[in-house]
Amino acid sequence: MNPARRCSALLNQLCVSSRGGPTARRPFSPAERSSSAGPRYSGVGGRGVGVKGTCPQGKLSGASIAGAALVCPMGGSSSSSSSSSSSSSRLFGTLSQSLNSSPLAQPDLYAEESPDQDLAEVDPDQLLRECEDVLQRRPARPHRDLVYPSGTAPCHHKHNPSIRIMQWNILAQALGEGKDGFIRCPLEALNWQERKYLILEEILTYRPDILCLQEVDHYYDTFQPIMASLGYHGSFLAKPWSPCLDVEQNNGPDGCALFFRRSRFSLQATAHLRLSAMMLPTNQVAIVQTLHCRVTGQRLCVAVTHLKARSGWERLRSAQGADLLQSLRSITSRGGGQSEAPSAVLPLVVCGDFNAEPSEDVYRRFSSSPLGLDSAYKLLSSDRQTEPAYTTWKIRPSGESCSTLDYIWYTHDALSVDCLLDIPTEEQIGPGRLPSYHYPSDHLSLLCDVSFRDEPHRLM
């Protein structure tokens, strides 16, 4: 590439610098739920510090779905097992090996038709420690604060505990290794046998109640069994045609996955959508589920999607967004499959990699839809109106690309955002950008706690 062309490519991908980053940062505050943040965070205690725990191999029952009250795994909050075992993760290794013998043979129906398959419940602390073991040669992951935006009156309390939501494009293994061309990321850092622990570590650190993933090409052999063992219900929808399929030694198509904690929610309805644009089907999909909260009795509609990538496709994204909004309107007004008073608002959370900056039409569509959605991460900014400066930041042969593409939308009249996980700084991300030895994906995970604004019993 000649200098001029390279310059153009770089210019084309310049990072938006006009938006201010988040300013108000608070440390983790003691909430109902401890997030077990400690061992692998730089600045809070690196790996190998505070060695205390041992590494039991038995399967522990960490959470129960029998009781209605939210049970949060809180054991060993600031302890770490670290160097007790270095070579491989025994528990996780056993789990994966036992379950990946028929990776593609396990239909989603199986998971959805066996609502009480919590026979092999695993202790998440245990599993997190195993991740730390496997990853001990990796650099410590930078710490991310949970930020409680100022001026919000928290709605959560013991009868209305907040719901933790995570949104993350985890980077399809086939794409990361095979064709995405992250030239500044060592191939070694993309090796699946380690990267999967990095992803799992992130999930286990924050233990969301609802987990929305994109670019999942290891659902049946990895995430479904592991998440099921941790007490989650999972659902997966592959893209009709995935670019992963062009990579040699691929693991099947990538797609969206939606998990929820079965101790907190029960499933009322699922819709697997193929997004359309101008009446024609596209290659993008969405999962929409209506959940019933076992604690409050409230219902909640959750959706996950991954829109068409790249510039030049703004109109298609906008049409796909319109189609999704239309489906969501239909689902939430139907009352999630229940025949009920149509006036009852069904609160909605939509997580996704929209592949669109906030300036794009599809963002405007979501902001201004009759569903009354707002984007949670705006609350991280000092003016509470500005999206983060980036949710993905990568270096490709064509140049550096720093942009805000991922969002958590929520019904602002029905839900309140209690806190958000902050965005790593440029320094924390490092000069090679994403992915890297400490960030397994080219996208950052987004996470927030929301709670119902209205207590259902007060409305009755």
Added chain:
Amino acid sequence: MNPARRCSALLNQLCVSSRGGPTARRPFSPAERSSSAGPRYSGVGGRGVGVKGTCPQGKLSGASIAGAALVCPMGGSSSSSSSSSSSSSRLFGTLSQSLNSSPLAQPDLYAEESPDQDLAEVDPDQLLRECEDVLQRRPARPHRDLVYPSGTAPCHHKHNPSIRIMQWNILAQALGEGKDGFIRCPLEALNWQERKYLILEEILTYRPDILCLQEVDHYYDTFQPIMASLGYHGSFLAKPWSPCLDVEQNNGPDGCALFFRRSRFSLQATAHLRLSAMMLPTNQVAIVQTLHCRVTGQRLCVAVTHLKARSGWERLRSAQGADLLQSLRSITSRGGGQSEAPSAVLPLVVCGDFNAEPSEDVYRRFSSSPLGLDSAYKLLSSDRQTEPAYTTWKIRPSGESCSTLDYIWYTHDALSVDCLLDIPTEEQIGPGRLPSYHYPSDHLSLLCDVSFRDEPHRLM
């Protein structure tokens, strides 16, 4: 191309339909200037109707730069010569032949250093009739109304006559024939020997005082001599590297051209700019000229530009726009080369093919710059806030593309828009879109009359 891919390509290029088109339409009203609209307009009288005039071959002096008063060529306003001579245009043919012997040898300096070379002044009505002759086998061009937006108090009067401004990307001949791939346009319609008459007909129909063109690859052999003979001063700036140069039998690089009527204005200063982005020079250019109005004594700064095309280059366009605004600020605050009270506002008009929809960053930059610019064509909409639905509409192998990319920006505190030429409807444009047998370019011409808000003598 398989159906699915074709569908995606089409979706990608969908026409924005949310913006309302212009609603208020008025017929041409008798102004100071007759635009000679008549013969070749469908719906107003087709070609061959109302044959009256003869076709004198001598060179007539239509306008004089000696007197300060605006002299508008008005002879034979609704007459047409039509079928008096069918094969070729004598006057125009003579002109072109005499002047295109050394097409590339004529430097711009020549035109700019000989301010009184009006020896060969040509009657525009005469020339228009010759165009009509050559084009008589072409379908009649659809009529376009001059629209006087409601609610505007016109500022023009006999001591402050309005200034007619035309903005047009005329489509480089080398690109239209060679590589732009307008698959629905017959190659025959793109033949330069006829297309140049179609372009000239459009210019002669409206007779702007200021003419801003992009994609001019026939400046020295065609537009410079013809426009000079009509009493215009011209300036041309080629792109540093033009894609025309890759076409066999090209006529040199394309670039921007700026013409002004010498009876109305004199030239005070010219800047030929190569646009930069992030301190680095790009392949895009602009011409900026400071003019002195012979009627009102007011000065006016005029700029023409053509920004980087295609999606994926939004950031580069924005940077180029920022660079142009910076240069314009410097030029207008310097007072156009004159040392004067810096508080005096130098009114500004910026015409260009910005290759950017109104939703793009570069549009926002221009709207909100400290120069106080507004986009003239918004006044065509009923809410006076909305750009036209399209200024270009073409069908390429990759799909149909209908978008608003061209703008006339003006200093809203110093200038008032009296009227605008409306935008042809979808039906007028026809199913093959642009270009076509009646539209020589893939872009529509934009035209408006502006006048100074303040009489200069009232300020003194």
Added chain:
DNA sequence: CCTCTCAAG
């Protein structure tokens, strides 16, 4: 289905 690389004009 999609995207990158390459070569041609």
Added chain:
DNA sequence: CCTTGAGAG
């Protein structure tokens, strides 16, 4: 300099 089309993965 920049775009387009072919071909690979």
